[in-house]
Amino acid sequence: MKTVLILGAGTAGTMMSNHLRRRLDDDEWAIRIVDEREEHYYQPGFLFMPFGVYDERDVVRPQRKFIGNGVGRIRGKIEQIDPAENCVTLASGERLDYDILIVATGTDIAPDQTEGMLGADWQNRAFDFYTFEGSRRLAAALKDWKGGRLVVHISEMPIKCPVAPLEFTFLADAWLTRNGLRDKTELIFVTPLSGAFTKPVASKILSHLLEEKNIKVVNDFAIGSVDSDSHKIVSWDNREVAYDMLVTVPTNMGSAAIDRSGLGDEFNYVPTDKATLQAKGHENIFALGDATDVPTSKAGSVAHFEAEILTENIMDYIAGRELSAGFDGHANCFIESGYGKGFLLDFNYEQEPVTGTFPIPGLGPMQLLRETRMNHWGKMAFKWVYWNMLLQARPIPLVKPELSLAGKNLQAASRETATQPIHN
Amino acid sequence: MSENSIIGIAVDLDESGYLTNHDQWTPVIAEALAGEEGVAPLTDEHWKVLKFIAEDYKERETVPGMRRMNKVGGIPTKDLYRLFPDGPIKKAARIAGYPKPASCV
Structure with a gap:
C-alpha cells in the first residue's frame, strides 16, 4: 500500500483529497489528510461578517462533511517535513510516511511581523478581517462605531485575495451610508502599492471608484510600526496616518512548519514550479493553493483550477510519465x-x-x-x-x-x- | 520602448526610465542613474544592495521585495531607506538596471 499525504484540509487540500480518491485505486493507494482544526471556514465570507451580511452559520462547517469516504483524516499539528526520509512528524511525535506529499498548508496573518501591531490597540481599535475571530470582533466593534477616521490598510504584498481590502472599503462606505454615519466618517485606504490594485487596467477603474466614493487613498505606504499610544500607523519614511479604527491586513505568511522544514522562501511559501506545481528540488512533493510562491493571486479560484491540473500531474507521476498538465495562473x-x-x-x-x-x-x-x-x-x-x-x-x-x-x-x-x- | 541615452550612451528605457535591456547596463550607467535618483555618489553600502538585486534576479528573474532584501540579502529596511530614500526598492532596481517593480499579485 502506498500513501498520498496531504498537509492541510482547507480549500485546496480538501479538493485534492476528493479528486484523488476518485482517481486512485483503493487497494493500492491510501490517502491521508492532516489538519490541526475540525472546522472548515468559507473564507470569502469573512468579508461580509463585519457588516452583518453573513454570520457564523454561513461560514463554518465541520471539515469531515467535505472529505470523502476512503480518505483518512488525521487531526494534528505539523511539526516538520523531512523530504530525505519521506516523512512528516506531528507535534504529538507521530510519524507519517508518504510516497507523495501534497502541501496545502495555506497562508495566515502574521501581525507580529510589524512592530507594535500587537500592542494595546490590537482587537480594541485595530482589527483584521482575514480570520474568523478577527471578523467576529470587528463586527462587534462596528456596532459601536459613531464616526471618526476609519483606516483600511494593507501591510505588505503579497496577500491572500488582494482585492479583499478594496471590497471591505467599498462595503464599509455603503454600510456607513445606510447607517447615517458616512458624513461623520473619514474613510481612508492605505496601501504599499502605487495604485489601487496590482494590475494596470483594473487599478485605473478601481482608483476611479475610490475617488467617486470619496475615499482618500494613501499610496506607497510601507508600514514601519503601529503606535497604540497615539493611534497612528507610521511608515518607514516617517509618514503618519492617524486612526480611530484601523482595519489592517497584516503581513501574510505561510506555515511555520514549512520554515522549520527548510522548505520555504522568505514568506514561508514553497518554491513551486508555476506550471507543474511540483516543489522545486523535490520530485515527490507538490504544492497548491496559498502555500506556494507561484506568481498569481492567492485565492480559492486559483486553488480550484490548480487542483484539477495537479490531479493530472499526480496521475502522470504515479505512472512514471512526464508531468503533462500546465497551470497558466488562472x-x-x-x-x-x-x-x-x-x-x-x-x-x-x-x-x-x-x-x-x-x-x-x-x-x-x-x-x-x-x-x-x-x-x-x-x-x-x-x-x-x-x-x-x-x-x-x-x-x-x-x-x-x-x-x-x-x-x-x-x-x-x-x-x-x-x-x-x-x-x- | 524608446531610444534614449544616459550620459551620451544609447540605451533602451521604458517610460518610467528603467532599462529594458539589462545587457546595456554598466557601473557608469548605474552612477548616472544614481545621480538622477539623488543618491550619488554610490558607496560600498549601495553596491551591496545593487549586487544582491543582481544575484537574486539571476536566480528568480524578479526584483527581490523588502522582506527578501532583509531575510536573504541581510539588509535591514531602515538601511534601505537611508541609502535609497523615498521608495528604496524602486530606486535600487532602476539603478541596478532591472525592471520597475510594478507590484505583486
Whole structure:
C-alpha cells in the first residue's frame, strides 16, 4: 500500500483529497489528510461578517462533511517535513510516511511581523478581517462605531485575495451610508502599492471608484510600526496616518512548519514550479493553493483550477510519465463594490484583467471588469457553489482551469504600458 | 520602448526610465542613474544592495521585495531607506538596471 499525504484540509487540500480518491485505486493507494482544526471556514465570507451580511452559520462547517469516504483524516499539528526520509512528524511525535506529499498548508496573518501591531490597540481599535475571530470582533466593534477616521490598510504584498481590502472599503462606505454615519466618517485606504490594485487596467477603474466614493487613498505606504499610544500607523519614511479604527491586513505568511522544514522562501511559501506545481528540488512533493510562491493571486479560484491540473500531474507521476498538465495562473475573482453591485476579474500569469463577458463569450451573464448587479449575485451564489460543488471537486459547468480569451476585450490592455509584474 | 541615452550612451528605457535591456547596463550607467535618483555618489553600502538585486534576479528573474532584501540579502529596511530614500526598492532596481517593480499579485 502506498500513501498520498496531504498537509492541510482547507480549500485546496480538501479538493485534492476528493479528486484523488476518485482517481486512485483503493487497494493500492491510501490517502491521508492532516489538519490541526475540525472546522472548515468559507473564507470569502469573512468579508461580509463585519457588516452583518453573513454570520457564523454561513461560514463554518465541520471539515469531515467535505472529505470523502476512503480518505483518512488525521487531526494534528505539523511539526516538520523531512523530504530525505519521506516523512512528516506531528507535534504529538507521530510519524507519517508518504510516497507523495501534497502541501496545502495555506497562508495566515502574521501581525507580529510589524512592530507594535500587537500592542494595546490590537482587537480594541485595530482589527483584521482575514480570520474568523478577527471578523467576529470587528463586527462587534462596528456596532459601536459613531464616526471618526476609519483606516483600511494593507501591510505588505503579497496577500491572500488582494482585492479583499478594496471590497471591505467599498462595503464599509455603503454600510456607513445606510447607517447615517458616512458624513461623520473619514474613510481612508492605505496601501504599499502605487495604485489601487496590482494590475494596470483594473487599478485605473478601481482608483476611479475610490475617488467617486470619496475615499482618500494613501499610496506607497510601507508600514514601519503601529503606535497604540497615539493611534497612528507610521511608515518607514516617517509618514503618519492617524486612526480611530484601523482595519489592517497584516503581513501574510505561510506555515511555520514549512520554515522549520527548510522548505520555504522568505514568506514561508514553497518554491513551486508555476506550471507543474511540483516543489522545486523535490520530485515527490507538490504544492497548491496559498502555500506556494507561484506568481498569481492567492485565492480559492486559483486553488480550484490548480487542483484539477495537479490531479493530472499526480496521475502522470504515479505512472512514471512526464508531468503533462500546465497551470497558466488562472484566477477568477469577484469584487464587491457595495449597494448590491460587483465586479468580476478573470486573468492569469500573462493576461491581466480586462473587460468582456463571462463565462459564455458575448453573452455573460457576468460582465468582466464592469460594475453590475449580476456580478454581485454571482458572488452571493458562490457560497452555495463552494459548499456544495467546489469542495467535493465536482466540475463547475463552463468554468475551465485554463483562462479563455474568448469574450475578452484585449485592446484595452494593450493600450496600457506593459510593465513586468514583480513578485516579492 | 524608446531610444534614449544616459550620459551620451544609447540605451533602451521604458517610460518610467528603467532599462529594458539589462545587457546595456554598466557601473557608469548605474552612477548616472544614481545621480538622477539623488543618491550619488554610490558607496560600498549601495553596491551591496545593487549586487544582491543582481544575484537574486539571476536566480528568480524578479526584483527581490523588502522582506527578501532583509531575510536573504541581510539588509535591514531602515538601511534601505537611508541609502535609497523615498521608495528604496524602486530606486535600487532602476539603478541596478532591472525592471520597475510594478507590484505583486
